[in-house]
Amino acid sequence: MTTMFDKLWQDHVIAGEPGDPQLLYIDLQLIHEVTSPQAFEGLRINHRKVRRPDLTFGTMDHDVPTENIFNIQDTIAKAQIDTLKKNCQEFGITLAKIGDSRQGIVHVVGPERGLTQPGKTIVCGDSHTSTHGAFGALAFGIGTSEVEHVLATQTIWQTKPKTLGVKVTGQLPHNVFAKDIIMGIIGKYGVAVGQGYAMEFYGPTIDAMSMEGRMTICNMCIEGGSKTGMVAPDATTYDYVAGREYAPKDMAKAIEYWQKYKTDSEADFDKVIEFDVSTLAPMITWGTNPGMATSVRSTLPEIADEDDKKAYQYIGLHPGMTAEEIPLDYVFIGSCTNGRYEDLKTAAAFMKGKHIAPNITAWVVPGSRAVRNRCMEEGIAQTFIDAGCEWREPGCSACLAMNPDKIPAGKHCASTSNRNFEGRQGAGARTHLASPAMVAAAAVAGHFVDISKQAINA
Numbered sequence: 001m002t003t004m005f006d007k008l009w010q011d012h013v014i015a016g017e018p019g020d021p022q023l024l025y026i027d028l029q030l031i032h033e034v035t036s037p038q039a040f041e042g043l044r045i046n047h048r049k050v051r052r053p054d055l056t057f058g059t060m061d062h063d064v065p066t067e068n069i070f071n072i073q074d075t076i077a078k079a080q081i082d083t084l085k086k087n088c089q090e091f092g093i094t095l096a097k098i099g100d101s102r103q104g105i106v107h108v109v110g111p112e113r114g115l116t117q118p119g120k121t122i123v124c125g126d127s128h129t130s131t132h133g134a135f136g137a138l139a140f141g142i143g144t145s146e147v148e149h150v151l152a153t154q155t156i157w158q159t160k161p162k163t164l165g166v167k168v169t170g171q172l173p174h175n176v177f178a179k180d181i182i183m184g185i186i187g188k189y190g191v192a193v194g195q196g197y198a199m200e201f202y203g204p205t206i207d208a209m210s211m212e213g214r215m216t217i218c219n220m221c222i223e224g225g226s227k228t229g230m231v232a233p234d235a236t237t238y239d240y241v242a243g244r245e246y247a248p249k250d251m252a253k254a255i256e257y258w259q260k261y262k263t264d265s266e267a268d269f270d271k272v273i274e275f276d277v278s279t280l281a282p283m284i285t286w287g288t289n290p291g292m293a294t295s296v297r298s299t300l301p302e303i304a305d306e307d308d309k310k311a312y313q314y315i316g317l318h319p320g321m322t323a324e325e326i327p328l329d330y331v332f333i334g335s336c337t338n339g340r341y342e343d344l345k346t347a348a349a350f351m352k353g354k355h356i357a358p359n360i361t362a363w364v365v366p367g368s369r370a371v372r373n374r375c376m377e378e379g380i381a382q383t384f385i386d387a388g389c390e391w392r393e394p395g396c397s398a399c400l401a402m403n404p405d406k407i408p409a410g411k412h413c414a415s416t417s418n419r420n421f422e423g424r425q426g427a428g429a430r431t432h433l434a435s436p437a438m439v440a441a442a443a444v445a446g447h448f449v450d451i452s453k454q455a456i457n458a
């Protein structure tokens, strides 16, 4: 009797004793422009090749300007983008470059292309690689020296974490979403809940959830301190993967194999926590880490420690304020947490036939070219445009301040992304994380509102 995580781990161990670091075989490495240049440079210096270019896939995301995608002004960004192009050409790696129909945020592109599959070990020089665990993969972020190691050997040394089962139960209330669940869990148990653990999310609420929702939850595992999160594959997973560009041609055979990736019994986890969503309210963050989260219905909490004091100072709010009183200036809908088709469709439902408030600047940034195209075909993009939003090209955008999409100092931004650290969206910028529906509704109202009381059905 064992966990899905243990099965995935065991199936990929090449060397090393249990208890010691072990060498794992890697089935897929995704690369982007920010964390790969030094890795390729290392290969060159050591006269090495990429061992499995066919198991490596590149895309451009962090540095991409979303207004005029080909016009990169920043010299560092331009150098990183040009270097990735050169490296992929030289080492024979498929690259979804700017302008390519497959380009987008690495964690949106992998699943969308069918590269992300159950049973795989997946790495990327990016902390939100945990997203891919939603498919029943063992997926985690690595550092640039490890990127080089995987490029050269298709393996990586890892210390095995313990396992944490997160049982999610209850029917999600009206207009409460996957994003609220993961924010609720981190808000309740703290940003270190998953430290040293591989998390598996399971239970009836997860079973009923779409792949997009599962990805949102696994994406933010890292904000809960865990490098990896996962959901056992099921019919929802198989339906999502089937027919995609890199999906197995013989799906029946693949499914037969993938079915073994499930946890045999709850008792197999080192630790279990249970989270009931039936009374969960839409969540927002008020502070400067993702654990500083609260229900939209609560007033902002009292100052409990130095961190809270510092957070309140930075964010310019005070305890006892209501969520509605947070003076929003910007909204950002996008990122690898919530920049997928379903996220944009949901957000658009809250803007249909409406206009954003005069105090709001709104950027809607699809997670990939494919998401963008689909939203344009289905009129979702037009809904945003008619509502007064800026409809952008795909990239990481305002999720982090590595491209021109920066929130000005002192301004408050309601954001569908995953991090609200000081300066994350620009020097001095103030971030409030929330679900796409919450952010869209806030854009229209000009401030946060309790959408669980709104009639709109996304």
Ligand SMILES: CC(C)[C@H](C(=O)O)[C@@H](O)C(=O)O
Residues within 6 Å of the ligand: 034, 035, 062, 125, 126, 127, 128, 141, 400
């Ligand atoms: C730039 C990259 C290394 C970073 C990460 O690892 O997560 C980024 O994607 C982020 O979200 O902060």
Ligand code: SF4
Residues within 6 Å of the ligand: 061, 062, 105, 106, 107, 126, 128, 335, 336, 337, 395, 396, 399, 400, 417, 418
């Ligand atoms: S969208 Fe944000 S969190 Fe995701 S990879 Fe890009 S910068 Fe990191």
